[in-house]
Amino acid sequence: xxxxxxxxxxxxxxxxxxxxxxxxxxxxxxxxxxxxxxxxxxxxxxxxxxxxxxxxxxxxxxxxxxxxxxxxxxxxxxxxxxxxxxxxxxxxxxxxxxxxxxxxxxxxxxxxxxxxxxxxxxxxxxxxxxxxxxxxxxxxxxxxxxxxxxxxxxxxxxxxxxxxxxxxxxxxxxxxxxxxxxxxxxxxxxxxxxxxxxxxxxxxxxxxxxxxxxxxxxxxxxxxxxxxxxxxxxxxxxxxxxxxxxxxxxxxxxxxxxxxxxxxxxxxxxxxxxxxxxxxxxxxxxxxxxxxxxxxxxxxxxxxxxxxxxxxxxxxxxxxxxxxxxxxxxxxxxxxxxxxxxxxxxxxxxxxxxxxxxxxxxxxxxxxxxxxxxxxxxxxxxxxxxxxxxxxxxxxxxxx
Numbered sequence: 283x284x285x286x287x288x289x290x291x292x293x294x295x296x297x298x299x300x301x302x303x304x305x306x307x308x309x310x311x312x313x314x315x316x317x318x319x320x321x322x323x324x325x326x327x328x329x330x331x332x333x334x335x336x337x338x339x340x341x342x343x344x345x346x347x348x349x350x351x352x353x354x355x356x357x358x359x360x361x362x363x364x365x366x367x368x369x370x371x372x373x374x375x376x377x378x379x380x381x382x383x384x385x386x387x388x389x390x391x392x393x394x395x396x397x398x399x400x401x402x403x404x405x406x407x408x409x410x411x412x413x414x415x416x417x418x419x420x421x422x423x424x425x426x427x428x429x430x431x432x433x434x435x436x437x438x439x440x441x442x443x444x445x446x447x448x449x450x451x452x453x454x455x456x457x458x459x460x461x462x463x464x465x466x467x468x469x470x471x472x473x474x475x476x477x478x479x480x481x482x483x484x485x486x487x488x489x490x491x492x493x494x495x496x497x498x499x500x501x502x503x504x505x506x507x508x509x510x511x512x513x514x515x516x517x518x519x520x521x522x523x524x525x526x527x528x529x530x531x532x533x534x535x536x537x538x539x540x541x542x543x544x545x546x547x548x549x550x551x552x553x554x555x556x557x558x559x560x561x562x563x564x565x566x567x568x569x570x571x572x573x574x575x576x577x578x579x580x581x582x583x584x585x586x587x588x589x590x591x592x593x594x595x596x597x598x599x600x601x602x603x604x605x606x607x608x609x610x611x612x613x614x615x616x617x618x619x620x621x622x623x624x625x626x627x628x629x630x631x632x633x634x635x636x637x638x639x640x641x642x643x644x645x646x647x648x649x650x651x652x653x654x655x656x657x658x659x660x661x662x663x664x665x666x667x668x669x670x671x672x673x674x675x676x677x678x679x680x681x682x
Contacts, residue, residue: 283406287319287486288320288334289331291318294465303466317331318415318463319334324343326348327345327348345367354397374388376392389403392420392421409430432458434460435461438463445526464485480507483527503629504668507631507666508632508662509672510659521633528578528579535564535583567587573626582632585662593612595611596615616657616658636671667682
């Protein structure tokens with residue numbers, strides 16, 4: 283089964299007409315995207331968009347053999363003119379199955395918002411799932427019979443859709459996931475590629491033809507990632523994005539609770555509200571123990587608070603205690619953590635702070651913490667396949 287993506291953008295396309303934003307200003311050449319539409323084996327067209335005939339011609343195809351046109355979502359704005367010789371466009375009720383004269387079998391899949399997804403099976407048994415913009419599959423009960431060969435959907439806007447499909451086995455290790463409906467809220471160029479790769483997905487230019495069921499090179503998801511940056515740089519958001527398409531994640535909060543501190547409680551609340559509801563939170567600094575156990579991916583936020591706890595435990599803030607065994611005890615606890623990062627079989631994203639680029643702390647204890655955090659960051663980074671520095675919300679790849 284061959285799939286040609288006539289467009290890969292949001293319904294308004296990218297760049298949006300008359301939009302002055304930076305993303306639209308840079309969406310030129312291969313980064314310009316028409317509204318998403320899929321042509322399957324020249325026989326089935328999913329979503330009718332302006333210029334579909336010309337888009338097909340540019341991709342080396344014709345719409346002359348199309349036998350069915352199906353729509354997936356409400357189309358705002360002026361009606362799209364139906365090209366001559368194409369059959370009428372329509373939507374299929376949820377759960378209904380169509381068998382085309384070409385031998386393709388199409389099943390309408392219910393969504394959690396207005397729209398219809400379509401599962402398409404070829405005469406040879408390959409299967410793909412196409413999801414409309416801004417929605418995720420609804421009513422996924424029990425395990426899927428087998429994973430789809432290809433899933434095409436709104437990975438940036440609804441990463442939880444991929445998480446839901448992974449949870450029931452509909453997306454497996456060999457499933458190719460293609461991001462479409464890309465709008466100006468998606469990062470451009472390499473930043474988009476990096477975000478999608480973390481989800482095991484990728485984007486392709488308009489006009490790309492894919493062979494469904496052919497063995498694809500699935501993006502390599504790094505098992506260990508360190509995200510560092512300054513205060514309010516966006517490092518926690520970047521870390522969370524790297525795991526938002528996974529159905530189960532353990533969020534390791536190393537800061538704990540601070541009774542009588544409403545500002546700290548507000549910070550914790552904002553982080554909690556931003557996380558997917560299916561994530562489980564562990565408030566602990568016993569990170570090495572979690573890394574050594576089997577289980578779903580871990581997000582550790584953050585190492586600087588972990589180090590604060592570690593220094594509290596050995597009373598490393600006091601000069602006398604530091605000289606009389608505090609330094610040695612802290613080094614042992616750090617070595618235990620670094621060894622656990624090296625040996626873990628779990629996927630893990632760790633967040634930390636960069637504190638050595640500003641004013642030199644006025645106290646001995648402050649300078650000691652700065653130095654020890656720098657050593658900890660370097661040691662953990664050496665064990666990670668990917669290291670990111672987040673500055674003003676922009677992630678710079680230092681390794682990987």
